[in-house]
Amino acid sequence: MIIVMSIETKIFYAVLVFSWTVYLWEAYLAYRQRRTYRSTMHVPQELGKIMDTETFEKSRLYNLDKSNFSFWSGLYSETEGTLILLLGGIPFLWRVAGTVTARFGLGSEYEISQSLSFLMLATLFSAFTGLPWSIYNTFVIEEKHGFNQQTLGFFLKDAVKKFIVTQCILLPVTSLLLYIIKIGGDYFFIYAWLFTLVVSLVLVTIYADYIAPLFDKFTPLPDGELKDEIESMSKSISFPLTKVYVVEGSKRSSHSNAYFYGFFKNKRIVLFDTLLEDYSPLNQEGQPETVPSQETDASAETKNKKQGCNNSEVLAVLGHELGHWKLGHTVKNIVISQMNSFLCFFLFAVLIGQKELFMAFGFYESQPTLIGLMIIFQFIFSPYNEVLSFCLTVLSRRFEFQADAFARGMGRASELYSALIKLNKDNLGFPVADWLFSMWHYSHPPLLERLRALGGTKQD
Numbered sequence: 173m174i175i176v177m178s179i180e181t182k183i184f185y186a187v188l189v190f191s192w193t194v195y196l197w198e199a200y201l202a203y204r205q206r207r208t209y210r211s212t213m214h215v216p217q218e219l220g221k222i223m224d225t226e227t228f229e230k231s232r233l234y235n236l237d238k239s240n241f242s243f244w245s246g247l248y249s250e251t252e253g254t255l256i257l258l259l260g261g262i263p264f265l266w267r268v269a270g271t272v273t274a275r276f277g278l279g280s281e282y283e284i285s286q287s288l289s290f291l292m293l294a295t296l297f298s299a300f301t302g303l304p305w306s307i308y309n310t311f312v313i314e315e316k317h318g319f320n321q322q323t324l325g326f327f328l329k330d331a332v333k334k335f336i337v338t339q340c341i342l343l344p345v346t347s348l349l350l351y352i353i354k355i356g357g358d359y360f361f362i363y364a365w366l367f368t369l370v371v372s373l374v375l376v377t378i379y380a381d382y383i384a385p386l387f388d389k390f391t392p393l394p395d396g397e398l399k400d401e402i403e404s405m406s407k408s409i410s411f412p413l414t415k416v417y418v419v420e421g422s423k424r425s426s427h428s429n430a431y432f433y434g435f436f437k438n439k440r441i442v443l444f445d446t447l448l449e450d451y452s453p454l455n456q457e458g459q460p461e462t463v464p465s466q467e468t469d470a471s472a473e474t475k476n477k478k479q480g481c482n483n484s485e486v487l488a489v490l491g492h493e494l495g496h497w498k499l500g501h502t503v504k505n506i507v508i509s510q511m512n513s514f515l516c517f518f519l520f521a522v523l524i525g526q527k528e529l530f531m532a533f534g535f536y537e538s539q540p541t542l543i544g545l546m547i548i549f550q551f552i553f554s555p556y557n558e559v560l561s562f563c564l565t566v567l568s569r570r571f572e573f574q575a576d577a578f579a580r581g582m583g584r585a586s587e588l589y590s591a592l593i594k595l596n597k598d599n600l601g602f603p604v605a606d607w608l609f610s611m612w613h614y615s616h617p618p619l620l621e622r623l624r625a626l627g628g629t630k631q632d
Contacts, residue, residue, distance in 0.1 A: 180532035187532075187551045188254060194558060195250045202239055202246075205609040209236040212604045218620065219603055222593055231600040234317040241313055245305045252301065263534035265297075266290055266543065280538070284350050287542035288343050295342070299335055306331070317600060319426050326423075330387065337386060345371055350541050361517040368517075369510055373435070380417075380433050380442060389420040393443065398483045402441065405487060405582070409498050412437040422446050426479065427599050430489055432497065439497075441490065446598070449480035479598050481591045488579055488587035489595075495578030501571045508567075512560065520548050568615040573625055585626050592622055 177185075215228045223231075256262065269290035270280060278285045310327060314320035322330070349367060356363045375383075384390065393399045393416040406413040414434070421429065421444040428446040432439055481489065496502055523529060529547050530539045579588045596603065596619050603619045610618055617625075 179528045183528060183532040184257070187554070188257065190554055191253065191551075192250065194554070195246065198246065199243065201606075201609045201612055202243060204606040206236060206239045206243075208604055208606045208609075209239065209602065216604065222619075222623070223597065223603060227597050227600075228603075230317070231602045234313075234600040235602040237313050237316070241309060245309075248305070257533070260534045262543070262546070265293055266535075266540065269293055283540055284347050284354075287350055287540060288347055290542065291343065291346055292339060295335070295338065299331070303331065314425065319600075321422055321426060322424055330424075333386065337383065341375070346542070353541050361514075361521040365510075365514045365517045368513060372509075376433060377435060380440065384419070388423070390417045390442070391420075392416065393418050398448075398486065401483065401487055402490060405491065406439075406441075406494065408582075409494060411494055411497060412439050413441060414438050415440045417442045418445050418448070419443070420445055428480065428595060430486075430493060432493055441493075443486070447480055447489070447595075448486060449482055481594050484584075484587045485591035485594065488584040488591050491579035491582045491584045492575045492588060495575035496571065499571075499574055499578060501575065508564070516549060516553065519553070520545065523548050523552065562612065565613070565615050569617050572616050572622070576622055576625060580626055589623060589626050592619060592626075 209232055212232065215223055215225055219228070266286070269286050272289045272293075273279075273282060273286045276285075280286065307324075307327070310320050310322065311324065349364060352363050352367050353360050380390070393402070399416055402416055403413060414437075417440060419442050421427070426446055427444075429444045430442065430447055432441045434440050524539075524541075524544045527539060529552065530536075530543065533543070533547055533551075535543060576588065579585070595601075601619060605614065605618050616622075
């Protein structure tokens, strides 16, 4: 017996099959990496001078717990998404959104209003279903391994604040995008792309000045040796630095980071307090009251430090980050992102008129623009997005090696070498990876590969 399926049915099941194929592929890669975590019980010989046994075991258990958690959360997410599609969750929520807007006297002709209602309900649903997983990850896994610094009250308050801020940005931007698509005519995809380009540039510009401070405290780096050396290094490569901030990341997590932002002649550098051994609150706790007299002040200070990098290592890390700017990696990533965005909007313009795409997901009588964006960008483009993601991962690893080489060219190879080891220890990074998992997922090269490229000279 031959079963003849309609085009929309074929599209629907093709989307489901591809989604589960990607999930199973990811699950297989994660299984290979978990097998590495379980089988690598001792520090490999080549890592003997880099990582001690205690840190290695902590790292192994932490990453094993994270991988197990990712398996179950990923299975839940995939199952939830499949049930939403099979049970008609998207058209159902669209009808609910229509009921909500109707209560305010707005009929189906007010498509943008209904779209915003749909978007708010969808993000609210996602926030509630994801909350238990986020709580477990923060207060069980991160707490167990010593990274979480949040209270439950702080966490929940933060989650509400993030939701509100997200809505304040998402809803106006979406309404304007839908309006542009509606009135843009045959070339709406050009106007839509230009609009998203402007929005992305504005958000990048204002994020650290106006959005991030809503969640974390930013303070200027005090005058002193570190600030002077950062300014001197920036000047030596013509980096237009205007301000250096320290962000109080320690109130959330003991993970560390650093980044720069801004366009043209207005660049700022942000350092997490957990990156700086002189600032990290963890280094202020549990300090011994006395130090044996035979120890020098320097050796005692080194012994007491528990987290972060010294000034020369921080400068080496910044040398790496500034290398991304000097070598044009930031601009290249923006260009690639915008080329991809333009291509996607162009293909969206080609496909939006295909009613079968809407019918495949339960929209038989109407073709809302927002639903079209969701179907095409999230489902139809899935194979393309997977290929693009892998290519960008490969490119990112290449950029990381180049940025390391730039820092080495500045004479900071040994400091970057020791900084990478410290940061790997502070963040409990596991230095052994399955080759296939690493190739597919690691946007940064594995620690050993970076150390070898730096020349293998450790500064004790």
